[in-house]
Amino acid sequence: MISKKIKIKGEKINKKDLVLDIETTGLDFKRDKLVLLGLVKKEGEKAYIYQYFAENDNEEIRLLEIYLREISKKRIITFNGDIFDIPFLNSRLIAHELFPIFPSECLDIYKIIKWYSKFFSYESTKLIDMEKLIGIERKDPSRYKAISKLTEDCLTRDKPYPILKHNENDLIATEALSDLENYYLKTLSINSKIGKFCIFNANINKDIGNFEFRSENTLKDLYVAENNYQVIINKRSIILNLQVLYGRLNDNDNGYVSINNFDIKNDSEININDKLLIIKENSTYNYKNLLNLCKKIIENHY
Structure with missing residues (x-):
């Protein structure tokens, strides 16, 4: 040996x-x-x-x-x-x-x-x-x-x-x-007025996206339901349910988008109508857009 x-x-x-x-x-x-x-x-x-x-x-x-x-x-x-x-x-x-x-x-x-x-x-x-x-x-x-x-x-x-x-x-x-x-946790995190939180999981079932976030801090409970999204906050858990649409993003890419209610700038190399927010590009979720969207929604209602 x-x-x-x-x-x-x-x-x-x-x-x-x-x-x-x-x-x-x-x-x-x-x-x-x-x-x-x-x-x-x-x-x-x-x-x-x-x-x-x-x-x-x-x-x-x-x-x-x-x-x-x-x-x-x-x-x-x-x-x-x-x-x-x-x-x-x-x-x-x-x-x-x-x-x-x-x-x-x-x-x-x-x-x-x-x-x-x-x-x-x-x-x-x-x-x-x-x-x-x-x-x-x-x-x-x-x-x-x-x-x-x-x-x-x-x-x-x-x-x-x-x-x-x-x-x-x-x-x-x-x-x-x-x-x-x-x-991963550092890259998938964002700072907000309620503290730092990160995206942990993402799934889309037909026209509904379910996205899970975790907060560094314990938060006040919150439940918000609007036309195309729902947010549920319980302690350190943040759940975002979002209506999404599937289609062709350009000649080479398919994916999911949502209505861009908060005028968020798409963080993507794919150019798309400003009224739409890219949620998923081919097989990859756009975590930057999702973090910015979740931050905007929370800060708008919290």
């Missing part, structure tokens, strides 16, 4: 956190094997990457035993780990007649990205693209831009360095993205 320890900044995690990323011979839980177990943890005020590389199938159980030892009483941080890493590890534990482990506290960054993706458009939601949000430019060996090359080396295991480097970069990016939800 090859093992490595690498010191990193690790500013986003604490002693209760354990960042996890694995490399395998493939995606089949029953047939494929664990090749590399990668972890990030805090020791005192310093953070380290620990990597354990199985040079053959017989060493897989040693990696699993390390996993069982390290995971105890930790919050597990992964990128898509709820779908792949944790189920794969449990499958391999069962294959070695060991008990599977279901961590009591997990943070899957991919799930956070998917939840907020209705407000943002990305080149892709892969880790290698999402890490660019926080200024990480990956420096994997060039051949690892093709996942088939990584799988090929995992099968032969005769070139461990590129696999270790790829895993190291995944771990660094996952740790750095572990507070990504704070970035």
